[in-house]
Amino acid sequence: MAPIAVQPTTATASTTTTVLPTSIETPPTHPDILRVDRGTKAFSSGAVSLISLPAGSLFAKITTATPSKKAYTSVQTGANSHIELNSDLVYCNHSCSPTLNFDMGKMEVRVVDDRDLKAGDPLTFFYPSSEWEMDQAFQCNCGSGDGVCKGWIDGAKKLSRKDLEGYWLNGHIEELLKERDS
Ligand SMILES: [Zn+2]
Numbered sequence: 001m002a003p004i005a006v007q008p009t010t011a012t013a014s015t016t017t018t019v020l021p022t023s024i025e026t027p028p029t030h031p032d033i034l035r036v037d038r039g040t041k042a043f044s045s046g047a048v049s050l051i052s053l054p055a056g057s058l059f060a061k062i063t064t065a066t067p068s069k070k071a072y073t074s075v076q077t078g079a080n081s082h083i084e085l086n087s088d089l090v091y092c093n094h095s096c097s098p099t100l101n102f103d104m105g106k107m108e109v110r111v112v113d114d115r116d117l118k119a120g121d122p123l124t125f126f127y128p129s130s131e132w133e134m135d136q137a138f139q140c141n142c143g144s145g146d147g148v149c150k151g152w153i154d155g156a157k158k159l160s161r162k163d164l165e166g167y168w169l170n171g172h173i174e175e176l177l178k179e180r181d182s
Helices: 171-181
Strands: 034-037 046-049 058-061 066-068 075-078 081-084 100-103 108-111 122-125
Parallel strands (some): 100 122
């Protein structure tokens, strides 16, 4: 995952040049549906949709994931499990008004349920829908506006039920919220 226009928040991250697992030398993994816009600055790359799809429909199956440690590129799949996507899907940035849901139980990426996807839309998902505690928290610049943008994105653990209202959440996040609030 490559958060939108963020500065790394840990001392180690800010002094390290981070390289995404797929680089410009690697052939595109989803050339029919996704274009990667590569920024010149760290964390400024993003994915753009090449296709239009109705709300709720399947965008892509996640077929190349491998178990991994928690990292800024990993996606959480369970209370204690994470994967690397090993594909251009890693360029889907966070947004508080996302276009996609990453369903890590079904290993599929779907268009959000309340909005159609249009060719040219940025491909984004709501990181707290899969991440309990982010590897690298960041200040969101998604531009969703007051009351919609959550600002500091640190994972679902730090968000209130009210903040999470209206978002599709992975099963492990629902479970962890239940534990937190019980
Ligand atoms: Zn935001």
